[in-house]
Amino acid sequence: MQLDLLVEQFKKKDPSAFEKLYGMYADNICGVINTIVKNDNIAQEICQDVFIKIWNNSESYNSSKGRFFTWILNIARNAAIDEIRSRSYKNEKKNLSADYFVGILQNKEEEGNSNVDTNGLRNLVKSLKEKCVQIIELLYFRGYTQKDAAEELDIPIGTVKTRNRSCISQLRENMESK
Amino acid sequence: MDVQKYIASGILELYIAGILSDKENLEIANYAKEYPEIQKEIEAIEASILTLSKKASPGLKYTFKSIMDRINNDVKIISINDKRGAPILTYVGWAASVLLAIGMFWLYQQNQELKSDIQVVEQQNFDLEQEIADSDSSLEKTQELLNSIRDKNISVVPLGGQDISPTSYAKAYWNKENKKVFIDAKGLPEPPDGFVYQVWSLKLSPLTPTSMGLLENFGMDENKIFALNNPNESEAFGITLEPEGGSESPTLEQLYTLGVVSAS
Numbered sequence: 001m002q003l004d005l006l007v008e009q010f011k012k013k014d015p016s017a018f019e020k021l022y023g024m025y026a027d028n029i030c031g032v033i034n035t036i037v038k039n040d041n042i043a044q045e046i047c048q049d050v051f052i053k054i055w056n057n058s059e060s061y062n063s064s065k066g067r068f069f070t071w072i073l074n075i076a077r078n079a080a081i082d083e084i085r086s087r088s089y090k091n092e093k094k095n096l097s098a099d100y101f102v103g104i105l106q107n108k109e110e111e112g113n114s115n116v117d118t119n120g121l122r123n124l125v126k127s128l129k130e131k132c133v134q135i136i137e138l139l140y141f142r143g144y145t146q147k148d149a150a151e152e153l154d155i156p157i158g159t160v161k162t163r164n165r166s167c168i169s170q171l172r173e174n175m176e177s178k
Numbered sequence: 179m180d181v182q183k184y185i186a187s188g189i190l191e192l193y194i195a196g197i198l199s200d201k202e203n204l205e206i207a208n209y210a211k212e213y214p215e216i217q218k219e220i221e222a223i224e225a226s227i228l229t230l231s232k233k234a235s236p237g238l239k240y241t242f243k244s245i246m247d248r249i250n251n252d253v254k255i256i257s258i259n260d261k262r263g264a265p266i267l268t269y270v271g272w273a274a275s276v277l278l279a280i281g282m283f284w285l286y287q288q289n290q291e292l293k294s295d296i297q298v299v300e301q302q303n304f305d306l307e308q309e310i311a312d313s314d315s316s317l318e319k320t321q322e323l324l325n326s327i328r329d330k331n332i333s334v335v336p337l338g339g340q341d342i343s344p345t346s347y348a349k350a351y352w353n354k355e356n357k358k359v360f361i362d363a364k365g366l367p368e369p370p371d372g373f374v375y376q377v378w379s380l381k382l383s384p385l386t387p388t389s390m391g392l393l394e395n396f397g398m399d400e401n402k403i404f405a406l407n408n409p410n411e412s413e414a415f416g417i418t419l420e421p422e423g424g425s426e427s428p429t430l431e432q433l434y435t436l437g438v439v440s441a442s
Contacts, residue, residue, distance in 0.1 A: 015246060022242045028228045031235035040236035047249070048240045055249055065203045069224055070196040106354040110284035116433055146197065164195075165188030171226045 007068050011058050018055055021076050025069060026051065029076045034116065035141045036080035046083055050076045077143050132167035139164055182207070182291045185219050203302060323360070323403055333353040335415055337437035343367065348435045350415045352408065359390065359408040361416070368397050369419055374418045377404075378428050379412040382438075387416070389427050414438045 009017035014016060034043035054072055061071050125133060131153070138144040138152060138158075150157040192198050210217040245247045326332075332351050339346040347365035352358075361377055369375055375393040380386065391406045393399075417424075419432040 006318075019242050019246075022245070026238050026242075027235040028231040030238060031231035031233065034236050035231070037236045041239075043236045043238035048245055049236075051245050052249055055245075057436075062205050065200060066196055066198075066207075067194060067220070067224060068226065070194055074196045116236055117233050121230075124230060124233055136230070138230075139192065139197060143195070143197060146192070161188035161192060164191050165186070168191050168223055168226055171230060172222065173230055176225060 002064065003068065007063065011061060012130055013055075013058060016092070018058075021068070025072060026119060028069070029072055032076050032141055033080040035137070036077060037083055040116070042083065043080075045077070046079050050079050053079070073140070074143060077141060081142070124171065127174060128135060128167065131163065132170060135160070135164050135167055136171070179213075181213050181215050185216065190216065190220050191223050193220065194227055228372075245410075272398045289400075292340050320401065323401070326358075326405075327351050327360060328351070329353055332390060333439065334438045335439050337415055337417060337435035339365075340433045340436055342432060343434050346434045348417055348437075350437065352415075352439070354414070357408045357409045360365055361393065361404045361406060361417070362402065363393055363396070363404060363417070364402040366402075366417065372422050373419050374422050374424065375434070376424045377406055377429065378418065379410040380414040380416055381411070382413045389424065389426075390415075392420075392424050395419075412439055 006017045006020055010021055024049070030043055030047035033046050033050070034040065035045050037046065038081045050072070053075060057075075061068065065071075108164070128136075133152060134150060138149045144152065146157055150160050153160075193203065198206070205210065206216070206220075210220055210419075213338070214249040261408050285365070300307060333354065335350040335352060337348040337350060343366075345365075346367065349362040359377075363375065365368070368373060375396060377390040377393065378387040378391050380388075388410050389411075390408050393404050396402070416428065416436045417434050418428040418430070419434060420429060
């Protein structure tokens with residue numbers, strides 16, 4: 001209920017409510033962006049833009065259409081995907097789906113100068129099967145529809161929902177076991 | 179409704195992912211208000227994604243204050259170092275405009291050269307027209323002269339060379355009606371500098387010379403035919419060489435040619 005109240009104030013352009021929401025979600029949103037762009041600096045820049053966009057469009061959020069986090073998640077991943085599409089230096093042949101967020105782990109270890117909590121991330125995903133990493137990536141960080149995800153993973157569309165459910169359950173277990 | 183079955187279907191996970199239809203979203207929002215288990219499950223699923231995404235965070239570079247400052251200033255930050263554009267297109271664009279400029283300069287040069295060529299040709303054209311006009315006028319004069327000489331009133335008086343210049347000769351065409359004489363002096367040598375030929379009308383008894391005029395610009399005259407007035411009742415014509423400006427009376431030592439008018 002406290003969240004609902006904050007969001008209502010935020011929609012009325014209350015900066016202190018916005019500040020609290022920023023404190024609650026900034027790291028997550030920047031993290032979502034980073035799973036896509038896989039570059040700390042670029043992720044930070046986009047993240048700032050995303051929060052400005054969120055503020056400027058605050059009145060367009062409607063709780064009947066989903067969670068507040070889901071709303072800003074959608075804005076963030078669209079901004080990040082726009083960014084990588086516009087980056088001409090990116091190898092275009094690089095299949096988005098073939099480069100999942102766990103790629104951050106490899107990237108960061110090679111670069112060795114990232115702020116990303118690689119140990120924490122590794123612990124969280126180490127027992128996840130690859131098919132779980134894939135489906136979480138597509139549905140949460142890429143915003144694929146069930147149909148698109150089914151085609152991408154070459155599985156029946158009815159399987160997407162149940163597989164994702166079991167993968168998220170696995171993730172939740174990993175969180176609790178820590 | 180079987181809440182556990184609904185939760186187990188996996189639809190709430192998709193709700194957090196934000197990939198359901200508006201209708202499904204509204205339905206779930208209503209169930210969440212109605213069934214606390216559903217609300218709790220939704221929050222737990224969201225928490226797992228929050229945790230996962232937070233682990234990927236690169237850290238917060240910007241403070242909340244700096245974001246609010248940007249919002250309040252409404253500063254449109256345009257990165258000067260934005261290298262995302264299409265540099266190749268930019269280079270091609272510059273190259274194309276340089277080529278265009280060179281091409282236009284070349285065309286301008288060509289145009290100037292052509293203009294100058296046209297001026298030269300126009301001048302030549304003008305000169306040629308002038309020459310044709312001169313020729314026409316010369317031809318006209320010659321024909322006029324020819325007609326004058328052919329006139330039925332003309333008497334032809336040949337003037338023979340004298341002691342000082344036996345090879346000299348001249349002819350006088352005398353029109354008594356209009357009192358004109360044409361002297362054809364082609365057979366005379368060119369006079370030395372400072373001297374001029376002078377034509378005399380002569381009465382023979384007693385010998386009375388009357389000056390008819392000078393053959394001026396002898397060297398410049400092309401056909402060497404000179405028109406002179408002769409109101410006299412001439413009996414003979416003589417041509418002497420005189421100092422420039424002519425003389426009152428002929429210098430007989432310098433008599434070049436002489437001819438007598440035949441009695442008609």
